[in-house]
Amino acid sequence: xxxxxxxxxxxxxxxxxxxxxxxxxxxxxxxxxxxxxxxxxxxxxxxxxxxxxxxxxxxxxxxxxxxxxxxxxxxxxxxxxxxxxxxxxxxxxxxxxxxxxxxxxxxxxxxxxxxxxxxxxxxxxxxxxxxxxxxxxxxxxxxxxxxxxxxxxxxxxxxxxxxxxxxxxxxxxxxxxxxxxxxxxxxxxxxxxxxxxxxxxxxxxxxxxxxxxxxxxxxxxxxxxxxxxxxxxxxxxxxxxxxxxxxxxxxxxxxxxxxxxxxxxxxxxxxxxxxxxxxxxxxxxxxxxxxxxxxxxxx
Numbered sequence: 001x002x003x004x005x006x007x008x009x010x011x012x013x014x015x016x017x018x019x020x021x022x023x024x025x026x027x028x029x030x031x032x033x034x035x036x037x038x039x040x041x042x043x044x045x046x047x048x049x050x051x052x053x054x055x056x057x058x059x060x061x062x063x064x065x066x067x068x069x070x071x072x073x074x075x076x077x078x079x080x081x082x083x084x085x086x087x088x089x090x091x092x093x094x095x096x097x098x099x100x101x102x103x104x105x106x107x108x109x110x111x112x113x114x115x116x117x118x119x120x121x122x123x124x125x126x127x128x129x130x131x132x133x134x135x136x137x138x139x140x141x142x143x144x145x146x147x148x149x150x151x152x153x154x155x156x157x158x159x160x161x162x163x164x165x166x167x168x169x170x171x172x173x174x175x176x177x178x179x180x181x182x183x184x185x186x187x188x189x190x191x192x193x194x195x196x197x198x199x200x201x202x203x204x205x206x207x208x209x210x211x212x213x214x215x216x217x218x219x220x221x222x223x224x225x226x227x228x229x230x231x232x233x234x235x236x237x238x239x240x241x242x243x244x245x246x247x248x249x250x251x252x253x254x255x256x257x258x259x260x261x262x263x264x265x266x267x268x269x270x271x272x273x274x275x276x277x278x279x280x281x282x283x284x285x286x287x288x289x290x291x292x293x294x295x296x297x298x299x
Contacts, residue, residue: 050271189218
């Protein structure tokens with residue numbers, strides 16, 4: 001038997017006007033502050049536009065120059081060196097810590113562990129970077145102090161050494177569990193039915209097997225979330241370069257986002273910076289769509 005289609009009652013536009021009017025104050029700021037800037041950036045990427053305001057249409061010249069720009073091309077591998085380890089850390093480490101908290105028997109201790117993971121959010125990100133600047137300070141920093149305690153005589157400048165600066169940037173934020181990531185994983189683990197967990201225990205399932213065969217399939221939605229936003233954040237991020245490295249030493253930590261900033265506000269080449277931003281937007285959009293297409297959450 002064919003199922004009869006449920007008829008949805010049509011609501012006239014006139015009756016919907018009050019609803020649209022209530023929603024309009026929310027959409028106007030959204031259009032002005034969230035949609036207009038990127039659309040304007042894409043438009044001005046086809047112009048020779050300086051910071052004073054004068055602009056001349058030059059077509060694809062900015063993009064042609066961009067893909068011949070050695071600084072930009074060399075910044076892409078640097079971005080990947082920083083992004084891939086941070087992406088893995090951002091997905092795996094909070095998951096491990098969430099499983100450790102979940103395994104705690106005492107409910108009060110479990111509550112305080114969750115609170116402690118949120119406390120680092122109180123301090124702004126810039127403050128966190130300034131703390132790490134002190135840690136890496138070659139004269140009086142913690143790294144140098146520890147080295148001296150173990151008999152070292154030279155000051156250690158991890159941020160000024162080309163062979164260690166990438167590692168130093170990746171280590172920022174250690175132990176990488178502060179914020180909401182642990183709690184998002186915790187909510188997913190706690191949503192798993194107690195009957196399923198108890199049945200697995202009765203069948204002799206070890207903790208590792210339970211994590212791999214029960215927890216991870218249930219957490220694919222959270223993993224996809226961290227994967228997508230980790231990629232977007234990694235492609236856009238240049239805060240560490242702004243506060244700590246200035247892209248150095250040399251161009252060792254130069255990333256596309258920082259190159260865009262320098263071209264816009266240091267070289268006053270706003271149109272060229274818009275071209276960099278447009279390319280980054282296209283890459284982020286394609287990667288996001290591909291991630292959502294190929295990393296599907298199991299029901």
